[in-house]
Amino acid sequence: MSAPAEEIAHALSRLALYWRAAGWRAAGAQGLTPTQAEILSRLAADGPMRSGDLARQLGVSAPTLTDAVSTLAAKGLAGRQPDPLDRRAARVVLTPRGAETAALLPEMPEAIAPVLDGLADSERAGLLRGLTLVIRGLQEAGAIPVQRMCLTCRHFRPHAHEDAARPHHCAFVDAAFGDGALRLACADHEEAPEEERARHFARFAAVA
Ligand code: SF4
Incomplete structure (x- = not known):
């Protein structure tokens, strides 16, 4: 018998709730919001990126991204530099301190890894x-x-x-x-x- 869609949706929803709460805790431990933590992690994984691309990848609006990057810049964790492919455009980059902070953010909630490994x-x-x-x-x-x-x-x-x-x-x-x-x-x-x-x-x- 195949699994009903409602049960799968319920399981995904439970996981999403847990994941979101764990994300808040991990980001909060570094004095960040989840969006700011996501930006640091994404830049650490993929390198400098234009604001529009970053907003699209994170699924947030341009104003939300701009606010988060400005806060990260004020904390000395991120900045902007000219895009070498288009000098009129700018890319968001990590500062050395931003890279150190990104390295402290877990890739996944701590309890998940052993479950998946099992x-x-x-x-x-x-x-x-x-x-x-x-x-x-x-x-x-x-x-x-x-x-x-x-x-x-x-x-x-x-x-x-x-x-x-x-x-x-x-x-x-x-x-x-x-x-x-x-x-x-x-x-x-x-x-x-x-x-x-x-x-x-x-x-x-x-x-x-
Ligand atoms: S996305 Fe998949 S198919 Fe494409 S390069 Fe990566 S591993 Fe290969």
């Missing part, structure tokens, strides 16, 4: 595949910001191999991989054209 490989792979499909659907519906995920990447070749354990292929590193290695925030991601994204999604979703 799952079997096949359970983790199934979870990642399901979440990837949900996130891709929400992204296509315009409900959440675009993620740098395999399903939207021009290097992704879903079910390109016969090997059931590693059916997908990443053309960027020219290697096969399985559902358990799907990426949701890949630094090498390059957005595929819309038609190609739809084709990849259909093929990925059709073969369980």
